[in-house]
Amino acid sequence: MVGLLALAFLIVGVATEATLVRALYSRVDDQLTAAAARVPRGLDRLPPLSPREPRFPPGQVIGTLAAHLRYGQVVYAGVLPEQGQTPPDLGGQEATLLSVPADAVPRSYDLGELGDYRLVARRMPDGDVFVTGLPLAETRETLYLVALVVAGVTVLALAGVGYLGVVIVRRTLRPLSRVAATATRVSQLRLDRGEVELPQRVAERDADDRTEVGQVGAALNRMLDHVGNALQVRQASETQVRQFVADASHELRTPLAAIRGYAEVSRRGGQPVPPEVAHVLRRVESEAERMTALVEDMLLLARLDAGRPLAHDQVDLSMLTVDAVSDAHAAGPRHDWQLDLPEEPVVVVGDSARLQQVLANLLGNARTHTPEGTRVTVGVGVSGREAVLRVVDNGPGIPAELLPHVFERFARGDSSRSRAAGSTGLGLAIVHAVVAAQGGSVAVESAPGRTIFTVRLPASTHRAAEL
Ligand SMILES: Nc1ncnc2c1ncn2[C@@H]1O[C@H](COP(=O)(O)OP(=O)(O)O)[C@@H](O)[C@H]1O
Numbered sequence: 001m002v003g004l005l006a007l008a009f010l011i012v013g014v015a016t017e018a019t020l021v022r023a024l025y026s027r028v029d030d031q032l033t034a035a036a037a038r039v040p041r042g043l044d045r046l047p048p049l050s051p052r053e054p055r056f057p058p059g060q061v062i063g064t065l066a067a068h069l070r071y072g073q074v075v076y077a078g079v080l081p082e083q084g085q086t087p088p089d090l091g092g093q094e095a096t097l098l099s100v101p102a103d104a105v106p107r108s109y110d111l112g113e114l115g116d117y118r119l120v121a122r123r124m125p126d127g128d129v130f131v132t133g134l135p136l137a138e139t140r141e142t143l144y145l146v147a148l149v150v151a152g153v154t155v156l157a158l159a160g161v162g163y164l165g166v167v168i169v170r171r172t173l174r175p176l177s178r179v180a181a182t183a184t185r186v187s188q189l190r191l192d193r194g195e196v197e198l199p200q201r202v203a204e205r206d207a208d209d210r211t212e213v214g215q216v217g218a219a220l221n222r223m224l225d226h227v228g229n230a231l232q233v234r235q236a237s238e239t240q241v242r243q244f245v246a247d248a249s250h251e252l253r254t255p256l257a258a259i260r261g262y263a264e265v266s267r268r269g270g271q272p273v274p275p276e277v278a279h280v281l282r283r284v285e286s287e288a289e290r291m292t293a294l295v296e297d298m299l300l301l302a303r304l305d306a307g308r309p310l311a312h313d314q315v316d317l318s319m320l321t322v323d324a325v326s327d328a329h330a331a332g333p334r335h336d337w338q339l340d341l342p343e344e345p346v347v348v349v350g351d352s353a354r355l356q357q358v359l360a361n362l363l364g365n366a367r368t369h370t371p372e373g374t375r376v377t378v379g380v381g382v383s384g385r386e387a388v389l390r391v392v393d394n395g396p397g398i399p400a401e402l403l404p405h406v407f408e409r410f411a412r413g414d415s416s417r418s419r420a421a422g423s424t425g426l427g428l429a430i431v432h433a434v435v436a437a438q439g440g441s442v443a444v445e446s447a448p449g450r451t452i453f454t455v456r457l458p459a460s461t462h463r464a465a466e467l
Pocket residue numbers: 361365366369370393395396397398399402406411412413414418422423424425426427428429451
């Protein structure tokens with residue numbers, strides 16, 4: 001804006017100055033023509049003078065120059081002085097006076113000490129040339145003054161406009177900063193999980209449809225309404241699905257327990273059963289067990305998804321690990337179980353039962369997805385403010401194509417061994433969900449002969465001895 005304004009001022013200034021130059025020079029030229037016209041007529045009526053004395057016909061203004069040239073010689077030359085002052089010396093200017101073309105056209109000349117003059121030369125019928133001149137000093141002064149005033153006013157006006165412009169633009173754009181601040185606050189909300197609420201809105205005064213900024217604010221508000229509604233609908237349908245899974249799993253528990261019970265009763269009943277029937281009953285029983293495990297896992301996952309709060313107890317991870325390894329040893333005595341615990345017990349904040357499940361799932365995997373004789377090392381330690389649990393085995397490892405998805409639900413390798421072992425594909429998904437719900441993380445590295453699961457949990461600030 002300031003640049004455009006400067007350009008506008010420049011154009012106005014140049015146009016003013018150019019017009020003024022034309023107007024003032026043409027006025028001087030008119031006066032000069034009039035003065036020059038008086039010379040020959042006026043001369044007749046003047047008394048004779050000495051040859052070198054300038055003569056001025058009546059009516060000439062102060063500062064008028066008059067020169068009489070004859071045969072390329074200056075007969076006389078002089079300037080009309082102020083009353084009582086000595087006339088200035090024109091001695092050095094004869095060459096200039098002689099160079100003026102005698103065509104009655106006014107031109108500008110530099111007359112040294114006298115300054116700039118507008119000169120006109122006219123040839124008389126007798127061949128004599130009369131040069132008449134008027135000083136340009138006043139005209140020049142006026143032009144300089146106008147230029148100076150225009151430049152000064154321009155600078156002041158630009159400074160003023162620049163300052164006011166900044167103030168006005170800042171003030172008018174302030175609502176936009178508020179709209180931007182609202183958008184920033186929304187961008188910092190967690191919208192990806194749980195109960196979603198979008199309480200942020202642009203204030204009413206910044207959402208006025210009559211201004212551009214208000215339109216942006218109003219559009220943002222409409223968008224937030226829309227997104228808020230969509231999130232609520234999504235949240236509602238998600239909750240519904242979760243609730244359904246949880247209810248279904250829960251409802252399945254009872255009939256499954258009944259099936260297991262009846263199968264067991266018939267197998268153990270006193271009456272002799274044909275061997276095929278006994279086999280079928282054993283299969284019914286084991287499949288019912290498998291299904292119970294699956295249903296329990298699904299129920300747990302559905303509850304974790306629903307964000308059901310976990311306990312925040314001080315849990316001695318070392319103790320929990322010792323128990324879990326001892327259970328694993330009982331279930332898989334042909335594996336080589338190793339414990340690696342620090343002197344000081346490691347304490348974490350969390351839900352003891354769920355952490356127990358994490359350990360059971362990891363150790364169960366190390367047992368069921370590896371051949372007998374595999375060495376499994378379970379280590380617990382502290383690193384900074386985190387407790388670290390490591391389960392390392394030297395089994396065949398997780399298939400490379402499964403590895404990136406291993407924490408996803410129902411992701412499992414389908415070796416016949418793991419199927420027989422009652423594989424559900426939910427074990428590691430539960431580990432992941434539990435650890436995440438307790439503010440921790442779980443990672444896996446696997447290669448044939450070396451599979452490492454690393455669980456990090458926030459360590460308790462209390463020491464075990466204080467429990
Ligand atoms: N220690 C391990 N060694 C080899 N494979 C493993 C190990 N742990 C997990 N896996 C692979 O990851 C898959 C997913 O494990 P998980 O989620 O616990 O399901 P599940 O054990 O019910 O199959 C398993 O099916 C198995 O193929």
